[in-house]
Amino acid sequence: MKAVVSLNSGSSSIKFALFTVDEQGLPTLSAGGKIEKIGIAPHLEARSADGVALLERDWADGAALTHADLLRDLFAWASDHLDDHEVIAVGHRVVHGGTEFAAPRLVDAALIDKLDALCPLAPLHQPHNLAAIRAIAELRPDLPQVACFDTAFHHDMPAVASRFALPRTFHEQGIRRYGFHGLSYEYIARRLAEIDPVLASGRVIAAHLGNGASLCAMRAGKSVDTTMGFTTLDGLMMGSRSGSLDPGVVLHLQMQLGMSAAEVEELLYKKSGLLGVSGLSSDMRTLSQSGAPEAEEAIELFCWRAAREAGGLIASLGGLDAIVFTAGIGENHADVRSRICRRLAWLGVEIDELANAGDGPRITVPDSPVAALVIPTDEERMIALHALDAAKRITGTVMPVGGAQHLLA
Numbered sequence: 001m002k003a004v005v006s007l008n009s010g011s012s013s014i015k016f017a018l019f020t021v022d023e024q025g026l027p028t029l030s031a032g033g034k035i036e037k038i039g040i041a042p043h044l045e046a047r048s049a050d051g052v053a054l055l056e057r058d059w060a061d062g063a064a065l066t067h068a069d070l071l072r073d074l075f076a077w078a079s080d081h082l083d084d085h086e087v088i089a090v091g092h093r094v095v096h097g098g099t100e101f102a103a104p105r106l107v108d109a110a111l112i113d114k115l116d117a118l119c120p121l122a123p124l125h126q127p128h129n130l131a132a133i134r135a136i137a138e139l140r141p142d143l144p145q146v147a148c149f150d151t152a153f154h155h156d157m158p159a160v161a162s163r164f165a166l167p168r169t170f171h172e173q174g175i176r177r178y179g180f181h182g183l184s185y186e187y188i189a190r191r192l193a194e195i196d197p198v199l200a201s202g203r204v205i206a207a208h209l210g211n212g213a214s215l216c217a218m219r220a221g222k223s224v225d226t227t228m229g230f231t232t233l234d235g236l237m238m239g240s241r242s243g244s245l246d247p248g249v250v251l252h253l254q255m256q257l258g259m260s261a262a263e264v265e266e267l268l269y270k271k272s273g274l275l276g277v278s279g280l281s282s283d284m285r286t287l288s289q290s291g292a293p294e295a296e297e298a299i300e301l302f303c304w305r306a307a308r309e310a311g312g313l314i315a316s317l318g319g320l321d322a323i324v325f326t327a328g329i330g331e332n333h334a335d336v337r338s339r340i341c342r343r344l345a346w347l348g349v350e351i352d353e354l355a356n357a358g359d360g361p362r363i364t365v366p367d368s369p370v371a372a373l374v375i376p377t378d379e380e381r382m383i384a385l386h387a388l389d390a391a392k393r394i395t396g397t398v399m400p401v402g403g404a405q406h407l408l409a
C-alpha cells in the first residue's frame with residue numbers, strides 16, 4: 001500500500017497532510033496537521049481526516065530546532081501512523097516558479113538551484129519552501145519530491161495581463177504580474193468541471209478569500225487574469241495586507257514620513273487590511289461578531305474592493321458566467337458572499353439567500369443569468385495529486401481510467 005505526503009513550509013510553520021492511495025490510485029486523506037512556532041517553542045499537532053486529535057507535542061526548549069530536525073520527527077511519526085503504507089513521494093507547495101515553470105516539477109539539484117535563484121522574488125516564502133525540500137533530500141535521498149508552484153496556474157495568462165506599465169527592461173528582469181494561489185485555483189477549476197462542466201467551460205471568476213485573498217479570471221478552466229501581481233501584496237484587501245494602493249503612497253511613506261523600507265513592508269503586509277482598517281483584528285469572523293463601527297467599515301471595504309476588482313476581471317473575460325467562492329471567508333461567511341453578490345447584481349448575479357445560508361454549492365436562484373457557487377478548496381489534495389502523478393510517471397504505472405481529471409470527488 002502506498003502513501004504520499006504534502007508539505008507547505010513557511011518561516012515558522014510547516015503544514016502537512018498524509019494521503020493513502022487506494023486501489024484506483026486516488027489519494028485519501030489519512031491525517032493532517034501543522035508544526036508551529038518553529039524557532040521559538042515548536043508545537044506539533046496532527047488530526048485524522050475526521051478531525052480526531054492524533055498527536056500533540058511541544059518542544060518547550062526547542063528554539064534551536066530547525067525545519068530539518070522537526071521534519072525528521074514528523075516523518076518518524078508519519079511512518080508509524082501510516083503503518084504498512086510506503087511513502088512514495090512528497091509534494092511541496094513552492095510559492096514561486098518564475099517565468100519558467102508552468103507545471104509541477106520533479107526536484108533535482110538543478111531545480112533547487114533554479115528555485116534558489118527565485119528567492120529574491122519571494123523572500124518571505126521561497127527560502128522556507130526550499131528548506132523543507134533540502135531537509136527531505138537529506139533525510140530520504142531516494143524519495144521523489146515534487147515542487148508545485150503557486151504561480152504555475154497563471155503562467156500562460158495573456159501577455160497583456162502580465163505586463164506592468166514600466167520601461168521594458170524591468171519586465172525583462174522579471175518585474176511583472178505572476179499571480180498566486182494557483183494550486184487553489186487549479187483545484188477549483190477541476191472541481192467546477194466535475195460539478196458543472198458547462199459553467200467550467202465558460203467565463204468564471206474564482207474568489208479565494210482567506211487571510212490572503214485574490215481573484216482569478218478563468219476562461220475554460222485556464223487563468224487569463226488575476227488580482228495578485230508581482231507579490232502577494234497586490235489586489236484585494238486582505239486580513240493584514242493592504243492589497244493594491246496608489247504606489248505614490250509608498251513614496252510618501254518613505255520620502256515624507258521617513259519610514260524605512262522594512263517599516264513600509266511591515267505596514268503593508270502585517271498591519272493593514274482588515275486589521276488596519278478595523279484597528280481590532282485581521283480575522284473576518286471576529287470582526288463580524290464585534291459590532292464596532294470600525295469593524296463594519298472594514299468588512300464593507302473588503303466586499304467593495306472584491307466587487308470592484310471583480311469588475312476589472314470581468315472586462316478581461318469579456319463577461320461572466322459564474323463566480324465561485326472559496327477559502328476560509330469564501331466558504332464560510334454567507335454575509336460577505338451576499339454583499340459581494342449584491343454589488344454584482346447589475347450583472348445578473350441573483351443571489352438566493354436561503355441557498356447562501358445552506359450547504360451549496362449553488363447560491364444563486366436557478367435562472368440567475370450569472371451563477372454563484374461555493375466550492376471548498378483543497379490545496380493539500382492538489383499537491384498530493386501532483387506528487388502521485390509524478391510518482392506514477394517515475395514508476396511507469398499506468399494511470400487509472402479517467403486519470404487525474406477525476407481524482408477529486
Ligand code: ADP
Pocket residue numbers: 209210211212239282283284285286327328329332333
Ligand atoms: P489562510 O489564508 O490563512 O489559509 P483561511 O482560508 O483559513 O486563511 O481563512 C481565514 C479567514 O476565514 C479568517 O478571516 C476567518 O475569520 C475566516 N473564517 C474561517 N472560518 C469561518 C467561519 N466559520 N465563518 C466566518 N469566517 C470564517
